[in-house]
Amino acid sequence: MYTQLDIESHFDGKLKIAYLNQPETMNALTKPSLADLKDFVYECSNDPTVRCVAISGRSRAFCSGQNLDDAFVTGKEHHDQDIIRKIVVDYYNPLVTEITKCRKPVIALVNGPAVGAGAMLALICDFVLANNKAYFSQAFSNIGLIPDTGGTYFLPKLLGRQLANYLAFTGKKLSAEEAKSYGLVAEVFNEEEFNSKSMEILEKMSNMPTAAIKLTKKAFAASYNNTLKEQLELEGDLQQEAAETEDFIEGVNAFLQKRKPEYKGK
Numbered sequence: 733m734y735t736q737l738d739i740e741s742h743f744d745g746k747l748k749i750a751y752l753n754q755p756e757t758m759n760a761l762t763k764p765s766l767a768d769l770k771d772f773v774y775e776c777s778n779d780p781t782v783r784c785v786a787i788s789g790r791s792r793a794f795c796s797g798q799n800l801d802d803a804f805v806t807g808k809e810h811h812d813q814d815i816i817r818k819i820v821v822d823y824y825n826p827l828v829t830e831i832t833k834c835r836k837p838v839i840a841l842v843n844g845p846a847v848g849a850g851a852m853l854a855l856i857c858d859f860v861l862a863n864n865k866a867y868f869s870q871a872f873s874n875i876g877l878i879p880d881t882g883g884t885y886f887l888p889k890l891l892g893r894q895l896a897n898y899l900a901f902t903g904k905k906l907s908a909e910e911a912k913s914y915g916l917v918a919e920v921f922n923e924e925e926f927n928s929k930s931m932e933i934l935e936k937m938s939n940m941p942t943a944a945i946k947l948t949k950k951a952f953a954a955s956y957n958n959t960l961k962e963q964l965e966l967e968g969d970l971q972q973e974a975a976e977t978e979d980f981i982e983g984v985n986a987f988l989q990k991r992k993p994e995y996k997g998k
Contacts, residue, residue, distance in 0.1 A: 734750075734771070736752070736769075737752065738750070746781065746784060746939070747782075747784045747934050747935070747937075749788060750786070750788075752788070752790065755791035755792070757796065758789075758791075759789040760795070760798065760850075777833075777834040782836055783937070783940070792844045793845045794841075794842045794850055796850055798819070803816065824881050827853075828882045834949075837858045837949075838857045839859055839933075839934065843926065852870075852882055856882045860917045861919050861920075862920045865908070868908075868911050869903055872900070873900060887900060890914075891914060943979055944977065947974050951966060951970050954966055982994060982995060983995070
């Protein structure tokens with residue numbers, strides 16, 4: 733079904749992992765791979781059996797950013813001066829939207845270099861788990877471009893104006909540990925334990941109360957634009973919605989019965 737991705741299913745289908753699989757280009761993004769990723773996230777979001785989604789890369793890289801041959805060959809064939817804008821609008825923006833509105837947690841497993849749009853692909857996920865050999869670079873300025881893939885929206889909010897400017901202007905490489913110290917990465921694991929430690933977290937996320945996580949994502953997203961008053965009102969509404977889920981009832985019953993809850997994501 734997906735020509736550009738390897739898909740793995742774990743924990744009885746509750747976890748789906750999409751691996752970019754173009755090692756000859758360090759998993760550079762193309763229009764087909766961007767379309768596949770968008771469709772993958774959309775389908776996982778709407779599949780009630782899926783509880784957690786992850787994105788990673790095969791071989792030694794997470795993602796080296798946009799495949800420039802893919803962009804410019806198309807531009808030459810069609811003599812289209814707006815080809816870059818069209819790639820951003822038609823391929824990158826829909827993917828960013830699908831990831832940020834996904835009803836399930838979307839986790840980036842950064843196994844190696846994450847560069848340009850590849851770095852932002854990781855950072856727009858709900859959180860990042862990184863191999864200690866990985867690095868992140870906002871390399872857009874190195875070829876005379878601006879951060880896209882949500883970069884101009886998320887970087888100032890994640891880093892503040894000073895650091896966002898510095899990383900965007902210089903394209904500086906951040907080690908995984910540096911990225912963690914800046915709040916861009918949740919956990920960094922040694923290379924030899926990256927897979928096992930990441931899978932432990934993914935298993936936990938696959939068994940969490942997914943409906944509450946979806947509502948948490950919705951509340952956090954709204955906080956970027958809401959006043960405090962508006963956000964407090966939204967919290968009341970979403971907390972009531974959470975309290976009406978089967979998972980909330982299970983959580984309360986498990987607490988009272990002193991047992992481990994068995995959430996269904998409903």
